[in-house]
Amino acid sequence: MSRRSSQTGLSGKAAERLRPLLESFLASTDARSRIAFDPVEFPHRYSDPRDIETSALLAAALAYGRADLFRPKVDGLLRRMGSSPAAFLRELDVAGARELLSGFVYRFNVGTDVAVLLLGMGKALREHGSLEALFVRGWEAHGSIHGALSDFTAALRDVPMAELRRALGKERGLHHLLPSPLGAGAAKRLNLYLRWMVRGPDAVDFGIWKRVPASALVIPLDTHIGRISQHLGLTRRKDLSWRTAEEVTASLRRLDEADPVRYDFALCHYGMSGVCPAKPVAENCVKCQLLPSCAVGPRITRARASSSGP
Known part of the structure; x- marks a missing residue:
């Protein structure tokens, strides 16, 4: 799938209205305080790029469901890998994977699933030197994030x-x-x-993969980003598909062509924190810096005007 311009996303005029609101919103977000509520906390434990990229992929892969359930799983595995996850994975074999993952269960996944990921990362480090080099091979072949990710996951799964x-x-x-x-x-x-690896460096993202441009990234689309994107007119689509992610990203490129996903962390945590829930809360909405560009805004304004009476 290649990148394509949005058909029903943000118009030029809407982008001009939204841009200063989002910039102000972004500037007011205390990203550092939110890292503890995000799986990106795990790669922030390390300084070596290879340890960062390997711990990050494990954390991202298991970051589904409730944070209080997946965090202990990721933490436990990383602690057993020692001070350098990359060094551990370079030496990992099937016997070591059995010792590490026997009895492991997290929701949909069992130890064999995670062993494939870990063995695949170890193979990539031995054969290519880094996970970045493995990903870039697909990126250069396809010129698209979707194609590069397809090759990346296929290569990681090529284990005995x-x-x-x-x-x-x-x-x-x-x-x-x-x-x-x-x-x-x-x-x-x-x-x-990919956002963690490619964009930045800043308080959240690492920017350690230099051979993939931030402009090519696709927004990590979840329920929070999907809902807020509809509110802000970034998409009319309601499904959580790659096509929707592309459309939201295309709208965001109208705001920042070079770094379209820079708003992702702040917007996602706005939803995760409960400040912008699935059912709008008027007291929260009236304080929101994004309200002038939000589809919920007129409804909130009418409701408050009606409740205040003549």
């Missing part, structure tokens, strides 16, 4: 499955953890991983 199944049992949710082929879904967690 028969031996792994004998050691840990059959996989259960491997496609959920590491989708291949990528398909029509938004691939939120993979796009989140």
